[in-house]
Amino acid sequence: MNKENFQKIINDNWDSHVKRYQKYISQPSVSNTGHGVRDMAHLLVEDFKELGCQEAKLYETAGWPVVYASLDVGAPKTILMYGMYDVQPVDGEIWRSHPFEANIIDDEEYGKIIVGRGARNQKGPLAAVVNAIKTILDAEGTLPVNIKFLVEGEEEMGSRHLPGVVEELLDEINACDCIFFHAFQASATEKKVKQYLGTKGITEIQIKFKGGDWGGPAERHIHAEYAIWVNNPIWELIKAFGTIKDKDDKILIEGFYDDVVGEIEGDAEVFDRLLSVWSAETWKKEYGVRKFKNNMEVRAALENYTFMPELNIDGIIGGYTGEGLKTLLPHDVTVKMDLRTVPNMDVEKTVGQIKAHFEKLGVMDRMEFSYTNAYGYCRTKQSDPAIQAMFAAQEEMGYTVQPWPCLAGSAPLGMFQKYTDIPIVTGGLGHAALPHSPNEFAVVETLKESEMCCILFIYKFAELE
Amino acid sequence: MNKENFQKIINDNWDSHVKRYQKYISQPSVSNTGHGVRDMAHLLVEDFKELGCQEAKLYETAGWPVVYASLDVGAPKTILMYGMYDVQPVDGEIWRSHPFEANIIDDEEYGKIIVGRGARNQKGPLAAVVNAIKTILDAEGTLPVNIKFLVEGEEEMGSRHLPGVVEELLDEINACDCIFFHAFQASATEKKVKQYLGTKGITEIQIKFKGGDWGGPAERHIHAEYAIWVNNPIWELIKAFGTIKDKDDKILIEGFYDDVVGEIEGDAEVFDRLLSVWSAETWKKEYGVRKFKNNMEVRAALENYTFMPELNIDGIIGGYTGEGLKTLLPHDVTVKMDLRTVPNMDVEKTVGQIKAHFEKLGVMDRMEFSYTNAYGYCRTKQSDPAIQAMFAAQEEMGYTVQPWPCLAGSAPLGMFQKYTDIPIVTGGLGHAALPHSPNEFAVVETLKESEMCCILFIYKFAELE
Incomplete structure (x- = not known):
């Protein structure tokens, strides 16, 4: 793979890449109200077909459909891209720019930002994955891995019908080598990125x-x-x-x-690594917390948070x-x-x-x-090669990884571990903020890094023994 | 005294009596918002002067004024009529008839009723007292007792400035022989009336x-x-x-x-009397309660309620x-x-x-x-002659008295016992309902009984040794 060439293609096609972010974000898809949801699902099917997927279709459920697509290039490995295409409602909120116009505006702190519902959670990260795959295809005419997409439209409603679809597609899912959920996890101010190894x-x-x-x-x-x-x-x-x-x-x-x-194997090292790059005092300041429960030591707090x-x-x-x-x-x-x-x-x-x-x-x-x-919960060991591939991709991009053994928050990823043993990887570069809040945004310039990191992860994962 | 003559005067002048209820109720006096409060206070001063009070004035406070008046007829005994002229707000409420128009309307259940804020709590009872005194004066040219009025405008705000005025007027108050707070306590359906001997x-x-x-x-x-x-x-x-x-x-x-x-002296008899006329089962049904705490026996429940x-x-x-x-x-x-x-x-x-x-x-x-x-709390013994006078007045009107040793609810009356030992009497006939609620009303026909009962109480109290 030629990293400089990928970077050049991203730069040369940046306008059309940005347009994909804007296309996804400006299409409403509020699962709680139904606003635009089905249009968004169809839009993704078209995009996946355009990308070259041999199969791209809706799995109907009693709620909103799941978009499923498969791009088989005959590679030995397959990555399942889990994603979500629905967003939270915007009713009663006041935004600096219309939440479904995906306007790019100048922000005093961040420079150019895309403002809109889903910019961070999770249409931005989904568009970045599609842009990354498109970039590889443009450069190489093929991919180093097969890709499957499983993009649900009810994440903001508790993914209530996802299990049924997962059960239906279980053979296809088990034929994959890892599940990847892309997210914008980079810090706004430092070259640091959070990497969660699981969820409660x-x-x-x-x-x-x-x-x-x-x-x-x-x-x-x-x-x-x-x-x-x-x-x-x-x-x-x-x-x-x-x-x-x-x-x-x-x-x-x-x-x-x-x-x-x-504690599971490797947790001690994860804590060591995390403690070397994470500051409890900074966290307390950010969250307005002056004292941990029971005067917990920082390591004990992290252990409780995890276990x-x-x-x-x-x-x-x-x-x-x-x-x-x-x-x-x-x-x-x-x-x-x-x-x-x-x-x-x-x-x-x-x-x-x-x-x-x-x-x-x-x-x-x-x-x-x-x-x-x-x-449900899920945890993947730090030593898992899929996790190591993500660590390596982020480090190659110049970032220090903060590995968190477990997100104490919860995510639908936890559901997969009930059905399958394949490793689950979440994370990625790019900076975005204010999910579920007015003025949700992503910083335009950081999206290039995010796409490049996806490309690196795909290659590093493909090269695993 | 000639009861029939009083009754005749009430009947002959009924239109003007009803007009007083309407005058008081239709004058807004919402202490929380200030709406009409001072106008109501002035209206009372004028009414008390018209009644023949030698003194009738406002005691200014840091909040709303207290109306004080004195009608000295040279009698050996004096009754202090405590009252309140303020009412609860009506904002956002929907009424069958405007809360400050005091319209008389036909009710399916009760016949003619006066609808308006304060009909029960407590402008209705205040108007009844004034009508009763006017009736005695019309019949006899004088009264069997001296009367003082102390009518506050902040009861619905917790009577916060009443103590200051009570302290200022303490000599005048201590020169009285009882404090009377008139209320419409008669049952709607039976010839029964509640008589509270105190408050918590x-x-x-x-x-x-x-x-x-x-x-x-x-x-x-x-x-x-x-x-x-x-x-x-x-x-x-x-x-x-x-x-x-x-x-x-x-x-x-x-x-x-x-x-x-x-327990204080006389409570056992009060409980006996109350238990003979009060049904816990009826109470439970009315309040939607199926079981007393700790399976309390009824008498134990009443004792707890009191003590x-x-x-x-x-x-x-x-x-x-x-x-x-x-x-x-x-x-x-x-x-x-x-x-x-x-x-x-x-x-x-x-x-x-x-x-x-x-x-x-x-x-x-x-x-x-x-x-x-x-x-504060207050309690007056059942054996107190002032209480006995009220019992007798109500019984003479054909009512069975339900004596409650103590209202577990609270009222400003409790404040007086901190300053003075004179007996406190509360109660009266007349039926009204929905205090602090939309469609507050008083049943017109029962107001005659209420006024007559006041007259009887005044005479019975005057005749005490």
């Missing part, structure tokens, strides 16, 4: 305590004076939840930590919550939680343990308990 | 747990994935509050119950509370509470005990703690 699983739990046959106001809020002889669902919830964590925030639900695997499950409360609401005080005895109170799982936890088992805890307290009759097993 | 005190407490130097997100919500190494203020609040009550809802704050007096303090949670809010789930690690969470006090608790002492509890847990640095000592 996420299960959404909602618990509502409400008055009923057991006691409490069964139909509506009533006057506060009756709190003396009628139970208060908020107090009952607090008393029950007050038994879930100890003062160090350890979860006291029986068996909760039983299946936690903890340990968590039961987080995202929100709570019940009774009177307006200005001042309106006294009342509330009918109900709702807690929203996210359960983050790690290998080898089983969500059904863990949810069963949580329910058993409430049963022991005798409060199951006071609550409505619902949950959604949104995404 | 109320202190509003607001506690906010928020991230800061101790830990947690100190500036804003951050991504939920960091819950593994950053404390969650909602969990911290739940853990702290989880230590406040035991499973039977007993408050575990040290010293909380120390100063509770419990025991409570720490109620009115509302809680923090983090993400919209539809579905947005995962985040919240910056803060707020709990709104009402503390109900009973004789001889001291609010400052109790608040100190609550704070000491949190200090022992080591969480004071995680919270903002604020409170407002809104109203």
Whole structure:
């Protein structure tokens, strides 16, 4: 491969490359409302055909279709490009430039930026992959690997119909050698890039305590004076939840930590490498956090972040919550939680343990308990050749890699590891920001690096023994 | 006194009596917004002068003025008529008839009703008192007692400036023989009337747990994935509050119950009398409650209602509370509470005990703690002659009295007992409903009984030895 030649082709064709970013971003595809979703799916099918894919089609689901395409060049290895073509809604948001016009504007800090919904999450990275493949084809007439695309349209809705399509395509997926999810992970200010080696699983739990046959106001809020002889669902919830964590925030639900695997081979080196390039103090400053839980040491914090499950409360609401005080005895109170799982936890088992805890307290009759097993976890070893290929590509681009053993956040990638053992690689260069927020953008100049890094990764992966 | 003559005068002058209700109700006096408040105060001064009061004036405060008037007829006894001339806002409410037009409309259930803000709470009862006094004066040319009026304009704002005026007028108040607060307490369907012998005190407490130097997100919500190494203020609040009550809802704050007096002379008879005319099952049905706390027996429930303090949670809010789930690690969470006090608790002492509890847990640095000592408690013995006079008046009107030793709700009346020992009487006939709600109304026909009952009370009180 001739890196300089690829770079020249990217530069020479930059206008048409930029147009692809603008084409993807300016086509609305809001999965929650349906706005433009199917048009976006068709647009991708056309693009994949134009790229030379022998097969490019929609897999219909009960929701939005999955775009599947295959570009078979007869190479020994195949990369499955996982991606998403849907975006978050923009309703009620105020943008500096229309979210579906993908205008390029001058930013004081970053120079030229593309502003639009999906610039970072994840139409920008998807366009970069397509541009990279197009560049190789323009230069070489072929590719060093076969490519399959699997691009879903429901990521922002929890990928609810992706598992069905994965099951249907399992033979094709298992015939691949790695799954790649491209993302813009480069720092804005330094030549540093984050590389996640996995994700935690996420299960959404909602618990509502409400008055009923057991006691409490069964139909509506009533006057506060009756709190003396009628139970208060908020107090009952607090008393029950007050038994879930100890003062160090350890979860006291029986068996909760039983299946936690903890450190796997290579993690120690990953932590060493990460600690040499990552600053907890900088992180704290950025996030407005002054102290870690239990005065954790930085390495212990990273280990917990990687290995340990968590039961987080995202929100709570019940009774009177307006200005001042309106006294009342509330009918109900709702807690929203996210359960983050790690290998080898089983969500059904863990949810069963949580329910058993409430049963022991005798409060199951006071609550409505619902949950959604949104995404599973996945972890790929740092030593995996596919990961090493990505590390090498980024380093060749002059970047220092911050390897994170695990993204404590969750992603649909976690789903694949339930079905297949092939390595999962995520990451990439390019700088973009404000996903799910107004003024989401990508820095135009960094997209060249992003495409080049994709090309390097493809070649390095192809050359693996 | 000639009851039939009073009744005849009421009937003969009914149009002008009704006009007074309409005059008071149609004059806006929303203390929270200021709408019409001062005009209402002046209207009362004019009315009291017209009634023959030698003195009728405004006591200015830092908020809305208190209307004070005195009608001295040289009688041996004096009744202080406490009242309020302000009302709750009507913003955003939809009414069947304009809240400040005081229209009389036909209701399917009740016949003719006056609809308007204040019809029940408390301009209706105030107009009834004035009509009653006017009736006696028309019939007899004088009164059997002297009357003083003390009518405040900030009851709906917590009577915040009333104590200052009470202190200023303390000699005049102490020269009175009882304080009377007229209310429409008759049942809509039966010849029954509630008679409260006191009120609990109320202190509003607001506690906010928020991230800061101790830990947690100190500036804003951050991504939920960091819950593994950053404390969650909602969990911290739940853990702290989880230590406040035991499973039977007993408050575990040290010293909380120390100063509770419990039963006073005559309470046992009050409970006997109340239990003979009050049905817990009917109450439960009306309020949508299926079970009392801890399977309390009815008498035990009434005793707790009367004697025991409570720490109620009115509302809680923090983090993400919209539809579905947005995962985040919240910056803060707020709990709104009402503390109900009973004789001889001291609010400052109790608040100190609550704070000491949190200090022992080591969480004071995680919270903002604020409170407002809104109203004190008051209790008058059933055997007090002033109470007996009210009982007798209501019974003479054909009503069965339901004596409640204590309103677990709170009222500014509680404030007086801090300053003076004279008996406090509240209650009266007349049926009205929906205070603080749209379509507040009073049933026109029942207002005659209400006025007549006031007249009887005044005479019975005058005749006491």
